[in-house]
Amino acid sequence: MFHFFSNPQNVLHLSSRVLGVGLAMLLAGIYGAYLYDGHLSIVALVSLHAMTIVGPTLLKIGYVMRLLAQHRLSKPLAGALA
Numbered sequence: 001m002f003h004f005f006s007n008p009q010n011v012l013h014l015s016s017r018v019l020g021v022g023l024a025m026l027l028a029g030i031y032g033a034y035l036y037d038g039h040l041s042i043v044a045l046v047s048l049h050a051m052t053i054v055g056p057t058l059l060k061i062g063y064v065m066r067l068l069a070q071h072r073l074s075k076p077l078a079g080a081l082a
Contacts, residue, residue: 008068008069008070008072008073009069009073011065011068011069011072012065012066012069012070012073014065015062015063015065015066015069016062016066017062018058018061018062018065019058019059019062019063019066021058022054022055022056022057022058022059022060022061022062023055023059024055025051025054025055025058026051026052026055026056026059027055028048028051028055029048029049029050029051029052029054029055030052032044032045032048032051033045033048033049033051033052
């Protein structure tokens with residue numbers, strides 16, 4: 001598992017997926033919790049409201065992962081110079 005995160009290209013691809021899932025959760029949560037006028041059970045409403053919290057959290061995590069991966073990709077490898 002540590003080998004996966006040691007490759008910045010893998011982290012960059014994973015961050016794109018985390019950003020996509022976070023955005024989808026946020027938009028679905030906003031639509032379902034605030035814009036949808038149909039009858040929903042209390043469990044569904046609580047889940048949709050939770051998605052409006054978890055979605056932005058995943059967006060932030062994905063963005064930080066992307067920044068770290070791009071920073072590591074811009075650095076020259078230490079072993080390549082020797």
